[in-house]
Amino acid sequence: MNPETSRRDFIKTTLGAGALALTAATVANADTAPGPQLDKKLGIALVGLGYYSTDILAPALQETKNIALKGIVTGTPAKEKQWAEKYHIAQNNIYNYENFDRIAENQDIDIIYVVLPNSMHKEYTIRAAQAGKHVICEKPMALNSPECEAMIAACRENNVQLSIGYRMQFEPHTQELMRYSREKVFGEIKYVTAAAGFVNRSAVSHWKLQQSYGGGALMDMGVYSIQGARYSIGAEPLAVTAQQYKTDPERFQVDETVTMQLEFPGGALANVMTSFSINTNILHIVADKGWIQLNPFSGYRGIKMQTNKGPIQLADINQQAAQMDEVAWCIANKQPMRVPGEEGLRDIKIVEAVRESLRTGARVSLV
Ligand code: NAD
Numbered sequence: 001m002n003p004e005t006s007r008r009d010f011i012k013t014t015l016g017a018g019a020l021a022l023t024a025a026t027v028a029n030a031d032t033a034p035g036p037q038l039d040k041k042l043g044i045a046l047v048g049l050g051y052y053s054t055d056i057l058a059p060a061l062q063e064t065k066n067i068a069l070k071g072i073v074t075g076t077p078a079k080e081k082q083w084a085e086k087y088h089i090a091q092n093n094i095y096n097y098e099n100f101d102r103i104a105e106n107q108d109i110d111i112i113y114v115v116l117p118n119s120m121h122k123e124y125t126i127r128a129a130q131a132g133k134h135v136i137c138e139k140p141m142a143l144n145s146p147e148c149e150a151m152i153a154a155c156r157e158n159n160v161q162l163s164i165g166y167r168m169q170f171e172p173h174t175q176e177l178m179r180y181s182r183e184k185v186f187g188e189i190k191y192v193t194a195a196a197g198f199v200n201r202s203a204v205s206h207w208k209l210q211q212s213y214g215g216g217a218l219m220d221m222g223v224y225s226i227q228g229a230r231y232s233i234g235a236e237p238l239a240v241t242a243q244q245y246k247t248d249p250e251r252f253q254v255d256e257t258v259t260m261q262l263e264f265p266g267g268a269l270a271n272v273m274t275s276f277s278i279n280t281n282i283l284h285i286v287a288d289k290g291w292i293q294l295n296p297f298s299g300y301r302g303i304k305m306q307t308n309k310g311p312i313q314l315a316d317i318n319q320q321a322a323q324m325d326e327v328a329w330c331i332a333n334k335q336p337m338r339v340p341g342e343e344g345l346r347d348i349k350i351v352e353a354v355r356e357s358l359r360t361g362a363r364v365s366l367v
Helices: 003-014 017-029 051-060 079-086 101-105 119-128 146-157 172-183 217-233 319-332 339-358
Strands: 042-047 067-073 111-114 134-137 162-164 189-196 239-245 257-264 269-275 280-287 290-294 304-308 310-312
Touching: 003 280, 042 051, 042 304, 042 319, 051 079, 067 079, 067 101, 067 319, 101 119, 101 257, 111 119, 111 319, 119 134, 119 146, 134 319, 146 162, 146 319, 146 339, 162 339, 172 217, 172 280, 172 304, 189 217, 217 257, 217 269, 217 280, 217 339, 239 339
Parallel strands: 042 067, 042 111, 111 134, 134 162, 189 269
Antiparallel strands: 189 280, 239 257, 257 269, 280 290, 290 304, 304 310
16 A cells, blocks of 8 residues: 555544644655655765664665665774675775775765764764765764864865754654644744653763763753754744753763753743653643644654644654655755754754853853
8 A cells, every 4th residue: 555545544544633634734745755766876885883873874774765875984894894794885885084085086975974973073074075975974963063164164165965963854743843833733832841861871981971072961862852942943042041960970971961941032941851861752842722742752763742632643764764865865956955064053052052051050142
């Protein structure tokens, strides 16, 4: 059965009339990659073969229609052999961090995906751009706004596109939520609660627990909470006030739990939280004509949406496959990115203001 038809049938049979009216536009627009399939897949190289590349991105690239895994960049020789065998990667398309820049000569690679510790995003994005390759860079974009600006400038100067790995923006329930906000389906949004955290059990030596690598909850899951508040309200915050809490200051040299209040134009407020010691993943939106809740809101699969008018169930897609397919389609068709570098920069500017508020205890203006 056509998946569109089955989704429509599901919505018709499972949801009441009120909910159906809410979902009508989504049925038409929630497809993952816009436009038709490309005649030829673009080639992508993953830089950094850690958890996210190994467990999530490489498997997702087995499901993509517009892009194929053609290259790898790794500092670990054992991984070269493993990946070459598993994913049929040509020897000429395998690089290490020293000879990476030679990728400029490689016609098989159109896009470089930077999946390294946060402190390395800037260097590898700029080197990729200078090699003439389009770039996807993982979130958080970089350590601070000057780094983000340098990455955006390098891509612009080298005439390549840059996208940040905010996979939720390719997810149907999230896109539907953005439509509710844009079209005021539930009226004006007044208040958002966004919380994303997990119990981080990594060794203290892990880069995610090191300040110099851009570790800490705020840079890890915090940017999802900030994104959630921003895309729920559909506006940019005017000011932030933040607080932090540590149950284990010895283990957490980086931030452990951070809360913040974001003030938006028109009086909307967001209470945002992130943590390395609390498991939570929820987005709750209160509008003047109802409410919407996504729980979880930023998991890889199984996003669940509830509203005061009933549940909204859309396709549970492979977000990373959708993300990379759309990025490839837009590059091939010279269309702008859904999540350009500027979007990563917006969150980093908020992170910087949060840090200033934590340091001074004051409300920090963002305008
Ligand atoms: P990881 O530690 O598992 O992998 C990092 C890789 O970088 C490893 O292969 C490591 O060998 C390599 N590396 C190269 N030089 C290094 C150095 N000097 N120090 C440490 N490692 C070095 O991390 P990960 O979880 O795969 O995260 C990588 C990036 O992906 C991060 O920016 C993270 O925020 C992001 N990420 C995004 C999502 C998402 O859902 N979008 C999920 C997980 C991770």
